[in-house]
Amino acid sequence: MRVMLIKGMTEQEIRVLQEFRRLAVESLGVAAIKAIKHPAGGGEGPAFSLVEKGMLTTDAARESFALTAKAKEFLSYDPKPEFEEAGSETEEPVVAE
Numbered sequence: 001m002r003v004m005l006i007k008g009m010t011e012q013e014i015r016v017l018q019e020f021r022r023l024a025v026e027s028l029g030v031a032a033i034k035a036i037k038h039p040a041g042g043g044e045g046p047a048f049s050l051v052e053k054g055m056l057t058t059d060a061a062r063e064s065f066a067l068t069a070k071a072k073e074f075l076s077y078d079p080k081p082e083f084e085e086a087g088s089e090t091e092e093p094v095v096a097e
Contacts, residue, residue: 009050010046011038013046013049013050013053013055015038016036016046016050017050017074017075018075020067020075021075026066026067027064027067029063029065030062030063033047033065047065050065050071051065054068055074056071
C-alpha cells in the first residue's frame with residue numbers, strides 16, 4: 001500500500017484534521033485531541049505542529065484548538081477513489097448457465 005502525505009503533513013496531523021471533519025466542528029479541546037487514536041501514536045503533538053504550519057490556532061492556555069481558513073480549505077477537498085469500469089478489457093465476460 002502506498003502512503004501519500006498531503007502538503008507535507010504527517011499521518012497523525014492529517015488524522016487530527018479528519019477528526020474536526022468527522023465531528024463537524026471548528027474547534028476541539030486538548031482532551032479531545034489527546035483522545036484521537038492513531039496506530040503510530042497521537043497526543044497533542046500533531047496538533048501543536050499543525051499550529052506551527054498555520055492549519056490550527058490555539059488559545060493562550062493552549063487548551064483549545066480551532067481550524068484556520070487554510071485548514072478549512074484542506075478539509076473541503078474530499079477526494080474519491082477512481083474505480084475501473086465494470087470488468088477489464090482483457091477479461092472474458094462471465095456467462096451464467
